[in-house]
Amino acid sequence: MSIAESIYLLMFSSGLLGGIGHCAGMCGPVVAAYTLGFRLPADDIRASSLPQLLYNAGRVTTYSVVGGIMGMTGSFAGVVTYIERFQNMTMAVVGGIMIVLGIASAGLISWRVHDAGSRVTAPVSGFISRVIQFVSQTHTPGSVYVIGMATGFIPCGLLYTAYIAAAGAGATAGHPAEGFLKGMAMLFLFGIGTTPALFFIGHMAARKGEWIRKRLYMLSSLMMTAIGVIFIYRAFRG
Amino acid sequence: MKKIIMILIAVLMLVSRPPRAHASDCDVDRGPCVAVTGRTEVTLDISPKPVKAMKELFFVVTVRGANVRGPLLLELSMPGMYMGRNEVALKRSPEGSFSGRGVIPRCPTGGKLWQADLTIPGTGRLTYRFHVDR
Numbered sequence: 340m341s342i343a344e345s346i347y348l349l350m351f352s353s354g355l356l357g358g359i360g361h362c363a364g365m366c367g368p369v370v371a372a373y374t375l376g377f378r379l380p381a382d383d384i385r386a387s388s389l390p391q392l393l394y395n396a397g398r399v400t401t402y403s404v405v406g407g408i409m410g411m412t413g414s415f416a417g418v419v420t421y422i423e424r425f426q427n428m429t430m431a432v433v434g435g436i437m438i439v440l441g442i443a444s445a446g447l448i449s450w451r452v453h454d455a456g457s458r459v460t461a462p463v464s465g466f467i468s469r470v471i472q473f474v475s476q477t478h479t480p481g482s483v484y485v486i487g488m489a490t491g492f493i494p495c496g497l498l499y500t501a502y503i504a505a506a507g508a509g510a511t512a513g514h515p516a517e518g519f520l521k522g523m524a525m526l527f528l529f530g531i532g533t534t535p536a537l538f539f540i541g542h543m544a545a546r547k548g549e550w551i552r553k554r555l556y557m558l559s560s561l562m563m564t565a566i567g568v569i570f571i572y573r574a575f576r577g
Numbered sequence: 578m579k580k581i582i583m584i585l586i587a588v589l590m591l592v593s594r595p596p597r598a599h600a601s602d603c604d605v606d607r608g609p610c611v612a613v614t615g616r617t618e619v620t621l622d623i624s625p626k627p628v629k630a631m632k633e634l635f636f637v638v639t640v641r642g643a644n645v646r647g648p649l650l651l652e653l654s655m656p657g658m659y660m661g662r663n664e665v666a667l668k669r670s671p672e673g674s675f676s677g678r679g680v681i682p683r684c685p686t687g688g689k690l691w692q693a694d695l696t697i698p699g700t701g702r703l704t705y706r707f708h709v710d711r
Contacts (some may be wrong), residue, residue, distance in 0.1 A: 353661045360659040367686075415680050416633045423631070430685075499631070499682030500661030574686050 346508060350501065350525045354532020357497045363536045365497075368566045369490055370394070370537050371544040372437045373519065388525020389542040390483045398537075399530030403523045405491075409502045410509030410522020419502070422492070427574040429492040441564030477568030496574075501529045605707040607640075612695075612703040617643040621651075621693060621705050629710045630683040636665050636693075641675040643700050649675045652694040654686060656706070681709050 395453045409418055509518030603610035609622035618641045623634050638649055649667040654660060665679035681691055693710045 349662065357659055357661055361661075369580070414633075416631060419631055494683070494685045496658070496660045496682045496684040496686075499680075500663045502665060503680045503682065504661075573644070573687075 340381050347524060347528050350504065351528040351532045353497075353501065354529040354533075355535070358533035361497045362495075362533050363540060365495060366490070366493065366537060367540045368563070369433060369437070369493070370541045372440055372563050372566070387542065387545040391538050391545075393483040394487035394541070395530075395534045395538060397484040397489075398491040399487075399527060399534070400484075401488045401491025402501070402526040402530040404531075406502060406505040406526025407519040407523035409506040410512065410525070411515045411517055411519035413506055413510035413512070414504045415499075415506035418506070419499070421496075425476075427496045429489055430494060431491060431571050431574035433490060433573060434567040437567030437570065438564050438570070439567075441560045441562070441567060498529075501526055520535030582678070600688045602704075602706045606710075609637075610693075610705040610707060611707060614701055614703060615642075617641065617697075617700055619695065619697065619700075620676055621695065621704055622630045623707075627710050628681070628707070630681045632680065634679055635676065635677055635679065636667065637670075637674050638667055638695060640697065640700075641685065643697070645675075645697055647698045649698075651677070651679070652680065652696070654692050655688055656690055657694050658684060658688060660684070660687070661688070683711055 373524055405418070405422065409415055439485060505522035508521045509515075512518035512521055584590065593663045595692070600607075602612075605621075605623050605665075606627045609620040611618060611620050613619070625635070626630075628634060631633075636651055637652070639695045650667070651665040651667055653663040660682065663679070663682070665677045667675035667677040670676050689708045689711060691707060691709050693707070695703045697703070
């Protein structure tokens, strides 16, 4: 096996290992939250798998493009300076969405726009209900893919290491285009490697979601809200 | 309800806390980290100081008391948290030390302790632990 081939295999295995040892704990709550929020059908495996695949495809797309840019420039520190603020903003937005979904699934505010105003003041609940409706009831494949793309920007130490490797490979490439392709391929394989663990979490959340909602709905809602608060705290701490 | 909230807080603290704290071997912001194996003394220095995450860093290893052949490999990791494989290839400089460039990523959990494992062909493996500014 050539050195180039072993780098790609290493990226895939790093994603696979990291998916279990890192992503499941760090990004698992996000996957579980959007799965619970989307109320994916538990009995129809095909219907619940498609959004999971699209979500992961969106995430891998972001990784691949940013990895390509890292490879093209050959500089991790140079590129990350530009995307760091956007990453923190994404984390804050995802945290906000989790808080809204958590509060809504606890039944503290209404899911539907026409019910708004029953529990909190009308203008606020109207706005929040619209946000909830947008987040939770927009089930088109495109929207799931876009959510996946956005969450691909959440700051992550494991992902940074993969970007560092892509930038390193790009630095030794003969041409920026070659560096771009190398970086993109490396992050694509890394992202594919992380997919099984997150797919499994999403699938389990979809299957057990109804059970959790029926029995522990307040606990799961509070957890979702608290994790959202932690995300916002981490985003603003920098 | 109070019980549930207490359990929730405990679970969250467990999930969200930074990796288990380990003692650092040295203050890399003040000077090089030194490790000794047998009669060989190996120092690791990182610049620029203060050593910050997400910045390009320059790693210099100096080996005293052993004749090192071949390149050295420095692996960077975070104790208690899998962060992927982050390696710095160290090449021999004209002065006799080994140097290379690398980056220490930032962990969103807030962990600052990092570990550098240095593999020296024919001598063995040395470990350094140090804190990095976020």
